[in-house]
Amino acid sequence: MATALHATPALMSKLPQHDPTSEAAELVSLVRRTIHGDASAFEQVIARYERRVISLAMKFLGESEDAQDAAQEVFLRAYKYIHRLDLEKPIEPWLMRMTVNVCRDIGRKRQQRRQTFLDTASSEPVASGKASNPYAELVEEQERRMLWKALQDLPEKERIAVILRDIEGMSTADVAVVLESSETTVRSQVSRARVRLRQTIDQMIGGRL
Amino acid sequence: MNCSCSEEKLALFVEDDLPVEEARRVDRHVEECDWCRNACERLRRSQAFFKARLGQSCGDSISPRALTEVRHAVLSQIENPPRFLGLPVRIPRLVWFGYRRNAILFASFAAVLVISIAVLTQLRPPTEAASAVAVFDGKDMLLRPEGYREWVFVGSSLGPHVAGGVGVSTTADKSFGNVYINRSAYREYSQTGKFPEGTMLVLELVSPGQVQVSGAQQSFGKDFVGLEVSVKDSTRFDGSWGFFDFTAEKGAARAQALPESSGCRSCHRQCAETDQVFTQFYPVLKATRA
Numbered sequence: 001m002a003t004a005l006h007a008t009p010a011l012m013s014k015l016p017q018h019d020p021t022s023e024a025a026e027l028v029s030l031v032r033r034t035i036h037g038d039a040s041a042f043e044q045v046i047a048r049y050e051r052r053v054i055s056l057a058m059k060f061l062g063e064s065e066d067a068q069d070a071a072q073e074v075f076l077r078a079y080k081y082i083h084r085l086d087l088e089k090p091i092e093p094w095l096m097r098m099t100v101n102v103c104r105d106i107g108r109k110r111q112q113r114r115q116t117f118l119d120t121a122s123s124e125p126v127a128s129g130k131a132s133n134p135y136a137e138l139v140e141e142q143e144r145r146m147l148w149k150a151l152q153d154l155p156e157k158e159r160i161a162v163i164l165r166d167i168e169g170m171s172t173a174d175v176a177v178v179l180e181s182s183e184t185t186v187r188s189q190v191s192r193a194r195v196r197l198r199q200t201i202d203q204m205i206g207g208r209l
Numbered sequence: 210m211n212c213s214c215s216e217e218k219l220a221l222f223v224e225d226d227l228p229v230e231e232a233r234r235v236d237r238h239v240e241e242c243d244w245c246r247n248a249c250e251r252l253r254r255s256q257a258f259f260k261a262r263l264g265q266s267c268g269d270s271i272s273p274r275a276l277t278e279v280r281h282a283v284l285s286q287i288e289n290p291p292r293f294l295g296l297p298v299r300i301p302r303l304v305w306f307g308y309r310r311n312a313i314l315f316a317s318f319a320a321v322l323v324i325s326i327a328v329l330t331q332l333r334p335p336t337e338a339a340s341a342v343a344v345f346d347g348k349d350m351l352l353r354p355e356g357y358r359e360w361v362f363v364g365s366s367l368g369p370h371v372a373g374g375v376g377v378s379t380t381a382d383k384s385f386g387n388v389y390i391n392r393s394a395y396r397e398y399s400q401t402g403k404f405p406e407g408t409m410l411v412l413e414l415v416s417p418g419q420v421q422v423s424g425a426q427q428s429f430g431k432d433f434v435g436l437e438v439s440v441k442d443s444t445r446f447d448g449s450w451g452f453f454d455f456t457a458e459k460g461a462a463r464a465q466a467l468p469e470s471s472g473c474r475s476c477h478r479q480c481a482e483t484d485q486v487f488t489q490f491y492p493v494l495k496a497t498r499a
Contacts, residue, residue: 039284039287039288042284042287043280043284046279046280046283046284047280050276050279050280051271051276054271054275054276054279055271058271059263068275068278068279071279072279072282072283075279075283076283076286076287079283079287140262143262144262144263147259147262147263148263151263165224165226166224166256166259166260166264167260167263167264169264172226187221187226187227188217190220190221190226191217191218191220191221191226192217194217194220194224194252194255194256195216195217195220195252197255197259198216198220198251198252198255198256201255201258201259202251202255205258
């Protein structure tokens with residue numbers, strides 16, 4: 001089995017629309033080999049995007065086994081449907097769309113089981129990187145959890161749109177591609193989400209800002 | 210623009226999500242409207258707080274073990290696909306997916322294949338089974354068999370043949386007698402040495418012609434002059450066999466079984482080697498029993 005590529009920050013960033021670099025050409029080659037049944041080629045595809053997919057899944061589902069399950073499902077679906085991929089376009093929006101759909105499905109099932117993000121959250125805390133002040137770290141962790149809860153309370157489409165736009169940092173156009181929607185619709189969803197979050201944040205921190 | 214400017218629009222404005230022209234209009238308005246300016250400030254702080262708490266990439270906190278588990282789980286399912294009837298599903302998937310990329314090409318190929326099969330099916334000659342079954346009109350009126358020249362040729366004789374049909378004059382003239390047997394009966398006889406029910410033998414009489422070839426007299430078949438048929442059907446005929454003469458009326462479509470008095474049955478019963486068939490004169494049938 002071929003050695004997997006290490007994910008680097010450069011790879012974690014999204015590829016430009018029409019990237020003529022050898023990196024894009026190599027990716028196309030990997031996809032073609034995958035279509036012809038080369039599992040080692042697909043392993044390299046996974047290596048390029050696994051952090052991005054798992055990271056996005058964690059934003060939708062929290063740091064739980066659900067995010068890992070979601071990532072696994074995303075790549076299995078990617079392998080199954082990779083023959084449908086338009087090689088003229090970047091692969092990342094396609095993977096992101098798949099991740100959104102999988103997380104949406106898992107989220108709905110979780111809701112049916114009446115489990116919330118807080119209930120299924122892993123005991124492993126998110127590293128804040130500020131180990132010098134444990135109290136501040138705890139406060140931030142609490143605020144983070146409350147924000148995640150506020151996100152969960154948003155309507156599904158608004159939640160997904162604002163996560164992709166404001167947390168993932170994708171452009172409105174890219175979000176529209178991922179959600180197979182229009183930019184106008186995405187703006188509408190994002191704006192409503194921001195207003196709701198602003199109200200929640202105001203209540204949460206009581207004008208501390 | 211008045212202060213009906215919605216907070217939703219301002220939420221887009223603070224993140225540069227408005228179209229350029231609209232952003233300019235809102236910008237000019239915000240400079241003049243206290244409410245909108247304050248709303249923009251609250252939104253900017255809210256967005257900054259939101260991104261500061263949640264904007265850090267969760268990718269940094271993903272353990273290598275989690276990555277390995279996901280990758281291993283995916284690859285193990287890919288490399289050990291489910292099997293159906295002992296065949297890996299991947300094989301037909303790859304073939305199918307290869308064609309799905311060219312759906313029109315695959316559909317055209319499938320259409321050509323179907324049409325070719327349909328055309329070839331129509332063009333192929335009638336099966337032996339369809340024309341080599343004795344068809345009766347009533348108890349003993351046989352319809353003229355078709356396509357017997359495509360059956361198995363079992364032998365030929367040269368000599369006078371006595372037609373047994375009523376009203377047909379016998380002839381002492383020599384004629385070729387070419388004998389054919391239907392294929393199913395031939396197969397059965399060659400395997401078992403017995404003629405099955407439904408055996409049909411056709412005797413086609415051909416007048417001889419004479420020709421000199423390299424100084425030697427040669428005989429050849431010239432004109433079709435007679436057609437006789439025997440059929441084995443124990444349910445219809447005493448003695449199992451019925452004999453029919455289509456010679457009396459040239460091109461007759463049907464003939465009635467010859468009576469006992471015609472002499473055919475007695476000759477066949479007395480002189481034929483095997484089950485009223487002159488196998489001793491048919492080298493092709495003799496060869497199957499060799």
